[in-house]
Structure formats: C-alpha cells, structure tokens
Amino acid sequence: MFDGFAHVWSPLVINRKLGRRPLRLILAGEPIVLFRDHNGVIGALIDRCPHRGVALSLGQVGPDGCLECPFHGWRFNTAGANQGAPLNPDAKLDQLSAIPLPVREIGDMIWVYSAPGVEAPAEPVAPEGLTRAGLSRTYLDREWDCHWTRAMENMLDSPHLPFVHRRSIGRSYRRRMTPTSRMEITWEETPFGGRSQALLDGDNSAAFLEFFRPNIMALVIPIPGKHLRIHALVAPTERGRTRLTVVGSRDFAKSALLDPLFSWMNGRIADEDRAVVESSGAQEAPPPGAEPSVRTDRATLQFRKYYHDVLRQSAA
Ligand code: FES
Numbered sequence: 001m002f003d004g005f006a007h008v009w010s011p012l013v014i015n016r017k018l019g020r021r022p023l024r025l026i027l028a029g030e031p032i033v034l035f036r037d038h039n040g041v042i043g044a045l046i047d048r049c050p051h052r053g054v055a056l057s058l059g060q061v062g063p064d065g066c067l068e069c070p071f072h073g074w075r076f077n078t079a080g081a082n083q084g085a086p087l088n089p090d091a092k093l094d095q096l097s098a099i100p101l102p103v104r105e106i107g108d109m110i111w112v113y114s115a116p117g118v119e120a121p122a123e124p125v126a127p128e129g130l131t132r133a134g135l136s137r138t139y140l141d142r143e144w145d146c147h148w149t150r151a152m153e154n155m156l157d158s159p160h161l162p163f164v165h166r167r168s169i170g171r172s173y174r175r176r177m178t179p180t181s182r183m184e185i186t187w188e189e190t191p192f193g194g195r196s197q198a199l200l201d202g203d204n205s206a207a208f209l210e211f212f213r214p215n216i217m218a219l220v221i222p223i224p225g226k227h228l229r230i231h232a233l234v235a236p237t238e239r240g241r242t243r244l245t246v247v248g249s250r251d252f253a254k255s256a257l258l259d260p261l262f263s264w265m266n267g268r269i270a271d272e273d274r275a276v277v278e279s280s281g282a283q284e285a286p287p288p289g290a291e292p293s294v295r296t297d298r299a300t301l302q303f304r305k306y307y308h309d310v311l312r313q314s315a316a
C-alpha cells in the first residue's frame, strides 16, 4: 500500500473542497475518502468497504456523523470503527472496521499520513506560508501526466528558470546571463529537508527555496519587509499521474479582488513547466549516478538521493 510513498505526511486537498458529501482522492494508487462528522472532525479512510470492497465515498454521512456504506449500510465513524451493521444485530462490530489513516487539518489544507491503521510517529511540518495567520493565500490545482518525482525535482531545479520561464520568474536571470556566466547552487540541510539558492555570478539577492520532505517546495521571493511565497505541493495519484497544488501566500495587496491575478501568475508559471516535465514520461527520476549531471544539479540530486535512499522502497 502506498508503494514508494509510504509513512509520510502529505497535504492532500484544500479543506473548502470537503463539503457535506464525502470526498474521494487518490494518493499513490490508494483511494482515500475524506468526510466530516457532525462535530466537524475529519475522517480519512481507505475508500474501500471492508465488507465487499465498494467505495465508501458513494455513501453519505448520517446525522450521527458516521459514513454509511452505500451497499449494505454499515456505518463507520471518523476513526474507522464500525458503529452499525444493519439487519445483523449480532455482528461483532469491532471486527468489521474500515481502515483509517492519520489525518490533520493544518492551515487551509487537509493532510494525511500514508500508512493505514497506525499512529503517525511525528506531526507534519508545514511551511510558514501555508499556516501563518494574516496571510492571503491562493490555490490552484493541476494534473500532470508524469511521475511525481519528475514534477518534484522540477520544482527544486533553478537552472531551468532562464529557459522554461524566460518570460516570467526566469526573466531577470535571462537578462543578466552572459556566455561565461556561472551559477552556484547552495544546499543546506535543514531538519525538514533543505534550503537552496541559485547564485548567478555571485549575486545572492535572488529568491531561495525550501524543500520539505517528501513533496513540498516553498519559493521565498525576497521583497524587503514583505512576505511573498509560491508553494508547490506535489503528490502521486494514479501510476504516472501527478497532482500539483500551487499555493501563493502574501502579506500585502491582500484584497481578495487581487487573488485571480496572483493565481493567474502562479498558474502561468506551472503551465510553462508542464510540457517539459511531461515529456520525461511516466518513469521515475533515476538514481543520482544514472544520468550525466553538472554542478547546477546540486539540489535535484539531493532530492533524487532522498527518494532512492528512503522513499522508493517504502510500503505500508
Ligand atoms: S459493501 Fe459496505 S456494507 Fe456491504
């Protein structure tokens, strides 16, 4: 279960998408159903009834806050415990539970831990831009036809900015580049992943990025005294498919009327990447030594090492 993406916390979806009806999402090949009970508590279950395997997400949440299976009406609470098996008053309910996943609501996002029926060993670590009060945030979703590792490493790859994004976030690199320019990529390990900056000819005034294992990039755009960040949340869905959620956060120009403008800019950047990343196909990013690399690949090689050393073998 969750092969190659197990035992990690991952943001799954923005909470406003979870309304009164259960919500089905795929993470690393596993269908997950999210629902809220009458107290607002969120449940995350494997979207498969333990009885005959139908999708619980086709059911509905009853007045008691339980998710009722559409087939024979078994009722599961947010912890997955069976609270009723109609027509079978003698059923041993404690043996008829659904499979729960640890779930948290952090900022505006719902996170799940990709291992069933366990306590998560630690709490998720979210970038400040996703959690800090008083920020305006915009959200947009994309589905890409590629292995998630290709999309993730693209988000950590600074030397593509003056090429793929020559008319947007790479414009200043493009303008300053000369035939003899040199880019240095710094990489600093952090408790949650890493921090990296691309220095063009020694200029360190540029944006820097933070990687939050396993699948979040936060781009910190330096504007003195202001907060402006773009986050890429990258998640495997079906095999060879990736869900990309782009979250912009800012502490200025906070009018909601400006949200479409910020969203448009972030969507444009993501869409510039799409064709390039999708052209690498459904295959995962290979181990660090498998393709020729250069100095400017430092950050992406760190990700490849993490993926191949830790995540790729994982299963729950
Ligand atoms: S399949 Fe869910 S109750 Fe029978």
Ligand SMILES: [Fe+2]
Residues within 6 Å of the ligand: 154, 155, 160, 164, 165, 269, 273
């Ligand atoms: Fe890009």
